[in-house]
Amino acid sequence: VNDLGGLVDDELADFVRARYPQLLRRGYLLTGSQLAAEDLVQEALARCCAAWRRHPVTEPDAYVQRVMVNVLISRSRLRRFREEATANVPDAGASDLTSQHADRDAVWRALQETAPRQRAVLVLRFYEGMTESEIAACLDITIGTVRSQTAKGLAKLRELAPTTIRTEDPR
Amino acid sequence: MTDDMEERLRAALRGRAGVPVAAGDPVAAVQDRMRRRSRRRGLAVASTAAVCVAGIAVAATAFAGNDTSSRPIGPAVSSSNPASLPSLLPSPPPSSDRAVTSAEASASVVSPPSTPPSLVATTTLPRNVSSIALPGGYDFYGLSADTGQLLVNGSSPVPSSAVPTLCAAVSIGGDLPAVHDVSMTNCEDPASAGEKVAAVITEKSDAHSASGVSGTIAVAHHDAATDSYTLGPVVMKYTSGSDSKPIVVSGGGSLWIYDLDTNNGPEAIQVSATSGQVEDVVRTPALSRPIIAANGDGLWLGNSIEGSTVAGTVFHVASESHVVTTVVPSPNDAVDWMVADDGHVWAGIRPNNSALLSLWRLDGPTASVAFRVPEPSLEAGRNFVVGNAQDGLWLTTPDPPFGASEAPTDNQHLDVVKLDADTGKPTVEAALPPLDTLDAESQTADGQAAFSQGSYFLLQSPTVGGYTGFAKLLRVTPLP
Numbered sequence: 001v002n003d004l005g006g007l008v009d010d011e012l013a014d015f016v017r018a019r020y021p022q023l024l025r026r027g028y029l030l031t032g033s034q035l036a037a038e039d040l041v042q043e044a045l046a047r048c049c050a051a052w053r054r055h056p057v058t059e060p061d062a063y064v065q066r067v068m069v070n071v072l073i074s075r076s077r078l079r080r081f082r083e084e085a086t087a088n089v090p091d092a093g094a095s096d097l098t099s100q101h102a103d104r105d106a107v108w109r110a111l112q113e114t115a116p117r118q119r120a121v122l123v124l125r126f127y128e129g130m131t132e133s134e135i136a137a138c139l140d141i142t143i144g145t146v147r148s149q150t151a152k153g154l155a156k157l158r159e160l161a162p163t164t165i166r167t168e169d170p171r
Numbered sequence: 172m173t174d175d176m177e178e179r180l181r182a183a184l185r186g187r188a189g190v191p192v193a194a195g196d197p198v199a200a201v202q203d204r205m206r207r208r209s210r211r212r213g214l215a216v217a218s219t220a221a222v223c224v225a226g227i228a229v230a231a232t233a234f235a236g237n238d239t240s241s242r243p244i245g246p247a248v249s250s251s252n253p254a255s256l257p258s259l260l261p262s263p264p265p266s267s268d269r270a271v272t273s274a275e276a277s278a279s280v281v282s283p284p285s286t287p288p289s290l291v292a293t294t295t296l297p298r299n300v301s302s303i304a305l306p307g308g309y310d311f312y313g314l315s316a317d318t319g320q321l322l323v324n325g326s327s328p329v330p331s332s333a334v335p336t337l338c339a340a341v342s343i344g345g346d347l348p349a350v351h352d353v354s355m356t357n358c359e360d361p362a363s364a365g366e367k368v369a370a371v372i373t374e375k376s377d378a379h380s381a382s383g384v385s386g387t388i389a390v391a392h393h394d395a396a397t398d399s400y401t402l403g404p405v406v407m408k409y410t411s412g413s414d415s416k417p418i419v420v421s422g423g424g425s426l427w428i429y430d431l432d433t434n435n436g437p438e439a440i441q442v443s444a445t446s447g448q449v450e451d452v453v454r455t456p457a458l459s460r461p462i463i464a465a466n467g468d469g470l471w472l473g474n475s476i477e478g479s480t481v482a483g484t485v486f487h488v489a490s491e492s493h494v495v496t497t498v499v500p501s502p503n504d505a506v507d508w509m510v511a512d513d514g515h516v517w518a519g520i521r522p523n524n525s526a527l528l529s530l531w532r533l534d535g536p537t538a539s540v541a542f543r544v545p546e547p548s549l550e551a552g553r554n555f556v557v558g559n560a561q562d563g564l565w566l567t568t569p570d571p572p573f574g575a576s577e578a579p580t581d582n583q584h585l586d587v588v589k590l591d592a593d594t595g596k597p598t599v600e601a602a603l604p605p606l607d608t609l610d611a612e613s614q615t616a617d618g619q620a621a622f623s624q625g626s627y628f629l630l631q632s633p634t635v636g637g638y639t640g641f642a643k644l645l646r647v648t649p650l651p
Contacts, residue, residue, distance in 0.1 A: 013198050020197035025188045032376055033384060035412060045201045107183035112376050126177060127184040154176050
């Protein structure tokens with residue numbers, strides 16, 4: 001079966017298969033859990049497929065990314081949960097593999113404490129390597145908002161995952 | 172001195188990006204999701220704890236529509252921290268809004284089931300509908316009208332410790348289909364909604380949880396002596412998953428909290444809506460994403476389309492009874508929505524997983540069937556229905572219905588439908604202009620609508636730009 005049971009055409013089915021692993025990685029970075037990532041990506045793709053049947057999309061990857069962020073924000077608002085500050089941030093010790101792992105874990109957990117849109121900006125900027133203008137276009141926000149969200153997000157990470165060590169200059 | 176947070180973040184993201192592994196055929200997974208969406212046509216996440224209160228700045232506006240006297244009213248008033256807030260002035264309402272002819276309006280009344288709704292929507296609003304553009308720069312996500320005051324819940328896209336979330340408190344003017352002002356308030360305070368008791372849900376990352384997220388629910392109670400809220404002990408612990416989210420509903424003087432995956436298994440807790448005391452804890456059938464409602468007769472649990480393997484369609488928990496009773500035992504039916512009022516429960520139920528919707532009314536604690544009528548003009552699927560015995564039940568439905576094909580058709584639009592509370596007879600009260608996002612917006616999501624002060628209110632997305640949240644509030648005044 002290559003056509004989503006007749007719900008979308010072959011081109012979209014090919015897109016889903018080709019991009020699913022990457023979208024799942026994005027979803028995981030946005031949500032922090034595999035199950036939530038699968039839920040987010042599948043919901044976003046389902047919405048996109050439904051929309052694409054009506055309006056052809058020239059940049060489907062960016063379209064899906066935007067829908068994923070919108071779904072993430074929408075769900076977090078509907079759930080109205082209040083996040084707790086991450087407890088037990090690992091102490092930063094010597095600059096070895098163990099401490100590097102602990103540091104990544106601390107940053108990772110701090111990232112989950114940021115607001116959904118802020119998290120999306122950080123992931124697109126520092127994982128996807130997108131430019132500010134690309135992020136602005138993808139999320140339909142201004143470049144100024146991208147900059148402010150990036151700055152605020154990094155500030156929150158510094159607050160939640162402070163470090164006392166300096167990595168050695170590899171040179 | 173600068174830190175190396177950007178590099179640390181890149182390293183953390185690179186290290187985590189390899190974690191998720193796609194299992195199974197993603198096309199099949201998306202196909203399954205689309206089929207489920209076609210059945211429910213609404214957000215899967217049910218309403219959770221509603222906590223809101225007053226406080227910040229005020230902007231003012233008025234409904235557009237055929238009310239030519241509508242105009243922006245009043246400047247910003249006061250703010251506890253005005254410097255932290257951007258401008259709340261609303262964007263102007265769409266200029267295309269205008270009245271339709273009386274013939275168009277009068278053509279909207281139909282009789283079920285032989286005459287399905289067949290209005291042709293225009294690009295303008297019917298004369299009994301007015302709209303307001305909500306203030307720009309915020310994410311609005313839901314309505315509430317529990318205390319008579321209409322609140323549009325939302326939040327700032329830039330979180331602030333001073334202004335965690337915002338509510339737009341909407342006041343409604345007299346007989347005119349207009350809103351007098353929109354005042355921005357702080358949603359984090361239960362007092363904004365006049366709630367004496369609220370469930371406070373806390374979720375956090377949990378590496379020991381299968382889903383990676385676990386949560387607790389405590390009850391906050393208003394202390395009249397100190398005019399403050401006190402957070403009580405945790406009453407429920409749960410694991411959060413895509414099919415298991417805590418659901419909180421109010422009705423009949425109680426707050427009911429349900430979750431599929433608590434530490435004790437599927438469970439419902441009854442809390443006094445005045446004292447905040449736990450009054451009952453009940454083990455329930457394992458219902459995934461159930462439809463639930465509450466009234467003076469207790470809690471009503473509807474087995475939805477969302478994959479539960481439990482046999483039975485509607486279950487009842489009488490207040491403080493500790494017992495669950497199956498009141499609609501059909502093994503293959505699915506509940507799409509339920510509304511409870513004193514002495515009555517209305518439910519949209521699909522027999523045997525079909526695309527046909529039947530409307531039921533169950534009366535009293537014994538759930539005697541007052542009527543059960545087919546509703547072929549209404550799209551089956553999860554929907555958010557509001558109303559009561561006096562004002563009828565209000566909902567939106569695609570016209571023409573998607574049916575089994577799900578393929579949209581030209582000029583497909585949403586009808587605002589009122590169901591007679593005593594007979595189930597539907598009447599189309601308004602045909603809304605077609606939306607580009609009809610697929611996403613067909614039927615109504617939890618919290619998207621409210622019935623208040625004699626009118627039906629509905630949040631809508633912009634007509635362009637896809638799923639971007641709600642930017643417009645419609646008021647539908649009942650036809651004479």
